[in-house]
Amino acid sequence: MSGRIAKWSVKLSAYDLVYEPRAAINSQALADFVTDFSSDIQQEANWKVQQLDQDKGKWILFTNGASSQGVGLGIILKSSQGGIIPQAIKCDFQATNNEAEYEALILGLQLSKDLEVKIIHVFMDSLLLANHFNGSYAVRSEKLTEYMHIVKNLAEKSDSFIIEQVPREENAEADALANLGSTFRIPTKIKIPIIHILNPTTYMPSLDEKEIIREVAKQDPQVNEVAATENVVGQDPQINQ
Template identity: 45%
Template structure:
């Protein structure tokens, strides 16, 4: 399956490979209408796949479909931020056996007419859709606006991360430690780069009104303060994870939005819109933290989902593989950890059964335990943001084996069977 899009239309072609040659089976195209014209590039490509799956449903149900594309369609369908129409499309596509592969070379002339169906202005559709850049450039990079401020009332920072399609992620930071203006700007820069790295961004253009930060990162200014040197070192380490990076100084008048977010440190965050993400930093980014890495003893129930989300690997059995593929859209990987989407709660962190039993015992009879029943105990752990498939059964077993709960349990005094009169065979004298 090949996908294509332009500003006004979407199209797809279904091909089958026989004897080393790709032969077309069906060609589907449709003109975009209304709000669909404003969809980003990736959403238009997913819409083309949805439209093809609906029109060619008999092929999608009977065969394994390989989508050949140079765009990260699989990642946007599985990421935690997916919402609205993308979430609905991901659920609809989850019933089919679809694999995504990067596009290499197109064999033969099977797509000649397909690529010429959608002209875009004076340029051909082939140049717009199928050109893949060898390395990210400034034209396709994300833009990061950062700013930090410090005063007697407190310290804070703000950042705005904008995608090439114009989508924004607004972030506000408040520091629980005292810092200077320059260090607050570095904190904002570090958090912004970490956020871009977690989102899988490959090209970043950072805009800041700090001349010191720009020249120290570029190497034009000498770093004399040891603490400032740690900030510069951490920034350069994060820069190495991007394919293309640039930092530029802009006038303060062009950075008003990030500056306004940085000055929210002494105010309450309750009045902010839900689109503005707020985080409180307890420690400096350059402070070293001791982290104990726990490795699981062996494969757990999370292993099939992690392998499928990371490498697309499935189990050998057909039924087990289909079950994993259908349930995978409700899971996601964040920093290597598995999370599950809840119905009435945010993302739940997945743990193995042994760790989950320890959490149940602590919540049931620990320092904060109240010896609840199995149903209340299960809800309590889910509200804590923890999940594993056998949570309800484990909660029932723990409440049954609790000695204190059994000691004060209600005692059944009713007879097991109805009472009946016994008549004596001979009268008593």
């Protein structure tokens, strides 16, 4: 994924979008589209891309690795503008828990590098890895030494880079994504929607609440009136394995 496309994915992560391969397009249809494309829209699009390119604020990266039933990695990258990129990754190779932690960190840093992030603060619950990087613990394993070499090379690409160890409960989201990648056995192309339920199924909305839901459904095509009335209020962007 190119850096510019990845930056747009941050902005679009709040929407339930499904991307499909582009089919062949009739040349005349393409010509008509180009003709109809307003110069004002082009200027606005260029301005939006410029804003993304100039994002020099601090980004936050949460990572975690799990190897309980398989190897899974969890990554949550948060931009300085509030965008979020969550990733649950399943690894088709064996690794120890410490190796999985390194894999998650490296993939998170590679994603940051693709986005041209210059200021990044990493949070993880692995005390060993954080102290390896900060120099408090010596790296004794040959394989972990190789991992640390990659981490330091990626860190040098940033203007400011910090790794901080946090309690597990403060890294719960990345931990959940890592466990999902570790334990779930599904085909590669299957997508997993996360559905938010506002109330328990025993809850009965009042007539006023039902009327509000209907009005919201009319104004927002993404809201399904029937689902909303039954307390299902929406879906998060789908997480890919």
